[in-house]
Structures are given as structure tokens and as C-alpha cells.
Amino acid sequence: MPIRSTMAVSMLERIADGETHLVFDYIDAGNSADSVDRAGVSLIKWCAYHGDVSAIRFLLRHGESLQSLGDNYDLNGAVYHGYPVLCKFLIEQGADVNMPLAETGETPLHSALCKSNREAFDAVLRILLDHGAKPNCTTKPSVETEAFMRDVRTRAETPLHRAAAFGNETTIQMLLDAGARVDSKDIHGDTPLAWASWHLRPRSILRLLCYGEYRA
Known part of the structure; x- marks a missing residue:
């Protein structure tokens, strides 16, 4: 889903920087769980990059899929980090x-x-x-x-x-x-x-x- 509001874009950037606790506010504000940032990286990928399982679970409950993480749910990435x-x-x-x-x-x-x-x-x-x-x-x-x-x-x-x-x-x-x-x-x-x-x-x-x- 396209990101329209300046606030939503700002929250996505902060989430990408590691403030994954903002995922809850982002979704509660009516944004989609499968949102992507300007570079096309999804919320769930950023949450996995930062190791936030609670945020990932929250996104899954709101319609996102682990398939968005890539092949094998990018287990190698989680291991590597x-x-x-x-x-x-x-x-x-x-x-x-x-x-x-x-x-x-x-x-x-x-x-x-x-x-x-x-x-x-x-x-x-x-x-x-x-x-x-x-x-x-x-x-x-x-x-x-x-x-x-x-x-x-x-x-x-x-x-x-x-x-x-x-x-x-x-x-x-x-x-x-x-x-x-x-x-x-x-x-x-x-x-x-x-x-x-x-x-x-x-x-x-x-x-x-x-x-x-x-x-x-």
C-alpha cells in the first residue's frame, strides 16, 4: 500500500533505524501491516533485521505473512545477526x-x-x-x-x-x-x-x- 502521510513516512524511517516499538502505533494509526519504505523494504523485514519478535507477531496478527521475509523466512539472516x-x-x-x-x-x-x-x-x-x-x-x-x-x-x-x-x-x-x-x-x-x-x-x-x- 502506498505511503501517503508525512507522519507515516517518518515512522517508517524510525522503525528502519531500530525503533521497532513504533510498529504498534503505526498499525494502530490505520496503516497497513504490509507497508514498505521508500526503498521497498517491508515492515516485517525491518523488524526481523532488528530481531523484534513481538513486532513480527503483531504484524502477522494484522495480515502480514512470514513469506514476506523471503526464502525459508530468511532464517540465515536471523542466525547471521x-x-x-x-x-x-x-x-x-x-x-x-x-x-x-x-x-x-x-x-x-x-x-x-x-x-x-x-x-x-x-x-x-x-x-x-x-x-x-x-x-x-x-x-x-x-x-x-x-x-x-x-x-x-x-x-x-x-x-x-x-x-x-x-x-x-x-x-x-x-x-x-x-x-x-x-x-x-x-x-x-x-x-x-x-x-x-x-x-x-x-x-x-x-x-x-x-x-x-x-x-x-
Whole structure:
């Protein structure tokens, strides 16, 4: 529905900036739950971007659909931003914890292993694993990924490869306990241990990733 009033436009801009509590006033003022801003981004996408599940639920009660979030309700996006409550909500609504992104093959588990704030992301990781996420899925090889800065390409890596580079001991142990293969190899033949070594990870990490007769 077109946005007409200056007040409505202003509220949309503030919602986009993170003031998602204004969604309730915006709808109560008679605006549509499927409104979009000047760039064509919907209210529900902004609420998901900022991790506001209450606002999303409110929009759904007023006629919006989770389909507006995109494929698989953009579970990868919720995971990437480290929103455990939103991730759990989307999974409960039917999002597939093993659905890969079409372009890169990155699964939600891969998206949980791109940043260093492990407290938030390990909570997301636990939710994914508890709901059946498979730890040995690989990305497509040599595809530019939006999970990192420009020019970074996927390497047919598993989530454990990324955990070896960016996770902590708890992160890695969760994946191993879920059945992650410690000897899996990326497109270059590198194992998670190799990734950990490249990233100068501490000995406590290296020990978890050793296999065969080799020990750190």
C-alpha cells in the first residue's frame, strides 16, 4: 500500500533505524501491516533485521505473512545477526534448519559461524543443533559470500571449518558432539585443523581438532 502521510513516512524511517516499538502505533494509526519504505523494504523485514519478535507477531496478527521475509523466512539472516529468540520463532513456524542459500550453499549453521561474539552465536548454534541441523553440509566452492567482506569466496567448507577459525572450545565441542567430521576437507584439501592453524588459534582449539595419530 502506498505511503501517503508525512507522519507515516517518518515512522517508517524510525522503525528502519531500530525503533521497532513504533510498529504498534503505526498499525494502530490505520496503516497497513504490509507497508514498505521508500526503498521497498517491508515492515516485517525491518523488524526481523532488528530481531523484534513481538513486532513480527503483531504484524502477522494484522495480515502480514512470514513469506514476506523471503526464502525459508530468511532464517540465515536471523542466525547471521545472532538473534536466538527470532531463530527459534522462525523454526517453530516452519523454517528449515538445513536449507542452504541457493547461491552459496551456506546453511544456517554456516551463518552462525561468521563472527566472534560467541555468547550470542553459540546460543543460536545450540538452537539449530537441537532442531536437527546437520553439521557436515558443505558450501559451494569458490562463490562470493555476503557473510564476510567483499572478495571472500566459499571453499566447500563445513561449519566446523568456520568454527575452527572463529569459534571457541564450546563452539567446536558442540559441533563435534553433533557428529561433525574432524577430518573433513575443503576444496583445497584443508581440514578444520588446517583452518585453525592458519588463523593462529590457541593450543586448546588445536587439540580438539587433531585426528589420527597427530596431536598438538
